[in-house]
Amino acid sequence: MTTASTAPVQRLSADQWALRGLVLVLLALFALFLALPLAAMLRKSFEDRDGAFVGLANYVAYFSTPALSISLWNSVFVAATTTAIVLPVALAYAFALTRSRMPGQAAFRAVVMVPVLAPSLLPAIALVYLFGNQGMARWALFGHSIYGPIGIVIAQVFFNLPQAVMLLAATLSMADQRLYESAAALRTPKWRVWTTITWPELRFGLASCALVTFVKVITDFGSAIVIGGGYNVLATDIYKQVVGQLDFGMGAVIGVVLMVPAIVAFLGNQAIQRRQQAVLTSRSVPYVVPPSLARDAALLAFCALVAASMLVILGVAAWGSFVTYWPYNLSLSLRNYDFANFDPSGWAPFANALKMAGMTSAIGTVVVFMGAYALEKARGFAAATSLAATLAMMPLAVPGLVLGLSYVIFFNARSNPLEPLLGTLFLMSVGTLVHYYTVCHLTAVAALKQLDREFEAASESLKVSLFRTFMRVTAPICMPAVLEIAGFLFLAAMASVSVLIFIYAPDTRVASVAVVNINDAGFTAAAAAMATCIVLCCAAFKALHALVVHVVVRRSSAWRRRDEG
Amino acid sequence: MDPAVRIEGVVKRFGAFAALDGIDLDIRAGELVCFLGPSGCGKTTLLRVIAGLERQDAGRIHQGGRDVSRLPASQRDFGIVFQSYALFPNLTVAENIGYGLANARTARPARVARVEALLALIGLEGSGGKYPAQLSGGQQQRVALARALATSPSLLLLDEPLSALDARVRLHLRGEIRALQRRLGVTTILVTHDQEEALTMADRIVVMNHGSIEQVGRPEEVYAAPRTRFVAQFVGTMNFLRARVARDGRGDAGGVEIACDTAGLAPGTDIDIAIRPEDVQIAPADAGGPVLPGTVEALEFLGAGFRAAIRLDGPGGRVPLLCDMTRREMAAHRLAPGARCGALLAPGAALAFACG
Numbered sequence A: 001m002t003t004a005s006t007a008p009v010q011r012l013s014a015d016q017w018a019l020r021g022l023v024l025v026l027l028a029l030f031a032l033f034l035a036l037p038l039a040a041m042l043r044k045s046f047e048d049r050d051g052a053f054v055g056l057a058n059y060v061a062y063f064s065t066p067a068l069s070i071s072l073w074n075s076v077f078v079a080a081t082t083t084a085i086v087l088p089v090a091l092a093y094a095f096a097l098t099r100s101r102m103p104g105q106a107a108f109r110a111v112v113m114v115p116v117l118a119p120s121l122l123p124a125i126a127l128v129y130l131f132g133n134q135g136m137a138r139w140a141l142f143g144h145s146i147y148g149p150i151g152i153v154i155a156q157v158f159f160n161l162p163q164a165v166m167l168l169a170a171t172l173s174m175a176d177q178r179l180y181e182s183a184a185a186l187r188t189p190k191w192r193v194w195t196t197i198t199w200p201e202l203r204f205g206l207a208s209c210a211l212v213t214f215v216k217v218i219t220d221f222g223s224a225i226v227i228g229g230g231y232n233v234l235a236t237d238i239y240k241q242v243v244g245q246l247d248f249g250m251g252a253v254i255g256v257v258l259m260v261p262a263i264v265a266f267l268g269n270q271a272i273q274r275r276q277q278a279v280l281t282s283r284s285v286p287y288v289v290p291p292s293l294a295r296d297a298a299l300l301a302f303c304a305l306v307a308a309s310m311l312v313i314l315g316v317a318a319w320g321s322f323v324t325y326w327p328y329n330l331s332l333s334l335r336n337y338d339f340a341n342f343d344p345s346g347w348a349p350f351a352n353a354l355k356m357a358g359m360t361s362a363i364g365t366v367v368v369f370m371g372a373y374a375l376e377k378a379r380g381f382a383a384a385t386s387l388a389a390t391l392a393m394m395p396l397a398v399p400g401l402v403l404g405l406s407y408v409i410f411f412n413a414r415s416n417p418l419e420p421l422l423g424t425l426f427l428m429s430v431g432t433l434v435h436y437y438t439v440c441h442l443t444a445v446a447a448l449k450q451l452d453r454e455f456e457a458a459s460e461s462l463k464v465s466l467f468r469t470f471m472r473v474t475a476p477i478c479m480p481a482v483l484e485i486a487g488f489l490f491l492a493a494m495a496s497v498s499v500l501i502f503i504y505a506p507d508t509r510v511a512s513v514a515v516v517n518i519n520d521a522g523f524t525a526a527a528a529a530m531a532t533c534i535v536l537c538c539a540a541f542k543a544l545h546a547l548v549v550h551v552v553v554r555r556s557s558a559w560r561r562r563d564e565g
Numbered sequence B: 001m002d003p004a005v006r007i008e009g010v011v012k013r014f015g016a017f018a019a020l021d022g023i024d025l026d027i028r029a030g031e032l033v034c035f036l037g038p039s040g041c042g043k044t045t046l047l048r049v050i051a052g053l054e055r056q057d058a059g060r061i062h063q064g065g066r067d068v069s070r071l072p073a074s075q076r077d078f079g080i081v082f083q084s085y086a087l088f089p090n091l092t093v094a095e096n097i098g099y100g101l102a103n104a105r106t107a108r109p110a111r112v113a114r115v116e117a118l119l120a121l122i123g124l125e126g127s128g129g130k131y132p133a134q135l136s137g138g139q140q141q142r143v144a145l146a147r148a149l150a151t152s153p154s155l156l157l158l159d160e161p162l163s164a165l166d167a168r169v170r171l172h173l174r175g176e177i178r179a180l181q182r183r184l185g186v187t188t189i190l191v192t193h194d195q196e197e198a199l200t201m202a203d204r205i206v207v208m209n210h211g212s213i214e215q216v217g218r219p220e221e222v223y224a225a226p227r228t229r230f231v232a233q234f235v236g237t238m239n240f241l242r243a244r245v246a247r248d249g250r251g252d253a254g255g256v257e258i259a260c261d262t263a264g265l266a267p268g269t270d271i272d273i274a275i276r277p278e279d280v281q282i283a284p285a286d287a288g289g290p291v292l293p294g295t296v297e298a299l300e301f302l303g304a305g306f307r308a309a310i311r312l313d314g315p316g317g318r319v320p321l322l323c324d325m326t327r328r329e330m331a332a333h334r335l336a337p338g339a340r341c342g343a344l345l346a347p348g349a350a351l352a353f354a355c356g
Helices: A014-044 A056-064 A066-098 A105-112 A121-131 A149-172 A177-185 A190-219 A222-227 A234-244 A248-281 A291-323 A348-377 A380-395 A401-413 A425-435 A437-449 A457-460 A467-477 A479-495 A511-520 A522-560 B043-051 B093-095 B108-121 B135-150 B167-184 B197-202 B220-225 B229-234 B325-332
Strands: A323-325 A331-334 B005-014 B017-027 B032-036 B058-063 B079-081 B155-159 B185-191 B203-210 B212-217 B239-245 B251-253 B256-258 B270-277 B280-283 B290-301 B304-314 B317-324 B340-345 B351-354
Touching: A014 A248, A014 A348, A014 A380, A014 A401, A014 A425, A014 A467, A056 A066, A056 A248, A056 B340, A066 A105, A066 A149, A066 A190, A066 A234, A066 A248, A066 A291, A105 A149, A105 A291, A105 A467, A121 A222, A121 A511, A121 A522, A149 A190, A149 A222, A149 A291, A177 A190, A177 B304, A190 A234, A190 A248, A190 A401, A222 A234, A222 A511, A234 A248, A234 A401, A248 A380, A248 A401, A291 A323, A291 A522, A291 B229, A348 A425, A348 A437, A348 A467, A348 A511, A348 A522, A380 A437, A380 B340, A401 A425, A425 A437, A425 A479, A425 B197, A437 A479, A457 A467, A457 B079, A467 A479, A467 B270, A479 A511, A479 A522, A511 A522, A522 B325, B017 B043, B017 B212, B032 B043, B043 B185, B043 B197, B043 B239, B079 B135, B093 B135, B093 B239, B108 B135, B135 B155, B135 B167, B167 B197, B167 B270, B185 B280, B197 B220, B203 B220, B212 B229, B229 B239, B229 B270, B229 B317, B229 B351, B239 B256, B251 B270, B290 B317, B304 B340, B317 B325
Parallel strands: B032 B185, B032 B203, B079 B155, B155 B185
Antiparallel strands: A323 A331, B005 B017, B005 B058, B203 B212, B239 B251, B239 B270, B251 B256, B270 B351, B280 B340, B290 B304, B290 B340, B304 B317
């Protein structure tokens, strides 16, 4: 059959050209700010200080230097311990939020999210006040030092609890009432209900939660740098190799090593999600919690304990920032907030942080949403769209510290015409955006998938351009998701340290990085003050954000369907 | 005169699966054509290829004498109503209907007047300020129709437009769409899997299966003279009796002799004899002659009448047969499950299909 002569090649509409253009722009951005830097880092790990190729020599040196390779085991130990603590605590807390009739569920849900507003250094700073060498509750450690694995683990538990609770609460709230009713109708004993219904629903969530927590701990930098003491972990090693000794080759090796658990966790999570998809259908009926006083009382006590310790940790850091000179002068003052006394740049890092977070949020929301739209709607451009969709998932497998390091290596190269970008707030914004890209991308895709698939076909048949339909229909309907992305990016940029620690310049240093520097210089109280400023700013932003969301949702309530009563 | 739409050798594959396997079809100006077939038969794909929303792998589409095969949907001339309606939820009914007018460089007053006229046409005067979510399913369907007609396209495409509605509304809208189409004289293609919808609404029906056209014809033709076994079985209710062509050209269904047209079929060929339940008449069991004796197995009350499931006697096994009758006939024959009865096939009504 002579297909070639009979198959007419359909001309593309201007809209489809535009979508393809967007996909290509997205690909170019991913190449420039993700793939090429990582490739440069990988190459660097095979080079010596002068840039000569040395094969695996750096890796050999790394694994044969006990001082370095021991931190690999330290990291694994800390991450495993934290995961082992976070998992049961988060499970019980999430269970209380979703499968009990405990009073105050909304408040407990809000409290557990508090650490999200704080940089990862804040819990560590609070621990210094509580259990440090001059801490008020030092006796509670029975002579052990908080500086080291104990401190890192406690700080990490505090810091990782929110997302673990949210992940497990989401899994637990997906329960299908019909299954439990069928089990009851078939007179199934309780233990069998658990092994045949609850556990199968839960196991994927637990596995996914364990992977995420493990990787976040292993790649986090903030806690270990503040409270790690002489206990070396991978994340602090990179920092010391690169910032301390300017050994980019060795830093790159550790970066590659650090990517291994992240990639393993990423692939594991993908496999889990593929298997999990069939669990819930649109016909499922939400689970109705049966009353049980004993269960609710026990869970209430447990949640109160967890929530109280979170508030104590946050409160201690805030209180410590107002104490004039710990532990000698306990009068409260704003002395620690006069940052010029501790650091020549004073309040400038805070202004930088606001600028950087605003930029990340503004640029990021547009790029993420337009990118997701183009990937969803471009027709017959399979190779490019699937490559871009894969790249959009990749940041999940790249720790922030590694991404930052790869930027230094890539943009610092003399041959790179983009070298002037290094140290700018713009590149810092881009790094933050890339680091958090996947979460935002998935939010946007989920929102777009909820729209009628035929909107574009309908507007095409009416000869209205896609751009017009995007502005008039798609974007307004997706406004809640757009706002969610914008808010998330702002908060993430305010609190993030790991991506930025390598790529700031003296005049573009942001608040979260300043916390590290001020703390390094020994001014714990001022570091606590700066961290408190970040928390307050994030809390204020969050309140403003909630207000905007409320107004937008109320304005659209006339047409927004309220399917869930 | 050129046909309104001419489809030539259209092929569409999804991987190894041929959704459309060489479709040729002419659609005349002003007629309402139904694409009828089971899900997955390619009818919606064909509609989308005509619209330019799907690209064919081979073949051509001409519209009004113009080859539009290469044009994107936005440069073709048609209006479409989707199965889901795809109304924009954040725009009012009036804004939805006028959505395509804003681009057609229509002056604002003319636009408003056009929207008002369309609202009147679909019987929703005064609802222009409402949002789609505030309308019933049937009303939403009519708004989608008005939106598709707003730019006065020469071709109207309806993709299962009634399938999301409940039965009563569906019946009502069937008539309404048909009347509107007649009044506007717009060439219309309607995709449906509901044979009753196709039979009641279409000027011509295109029965499709496995990406190919099985038969094209007026509803009566398709119903009374199905050209293939698939059409016979898909449109309406049909009895199939396993049989073999006997020497005299009659069908031999396990010993039961049935008169049917076996032209072109050699004696001894395995065939299916098809006959509609309404072409089977109940007679006394011992009437003899052309009456086939059997036993009543079950009776089903259909409201207007009854349907009896009969097992015909025969040495080669007992042959099942459905038979429709009025309540009066039912009372006259005093049928009950287990009772003996006879079946008389209307002369000339039985069709023979060679077994595939």
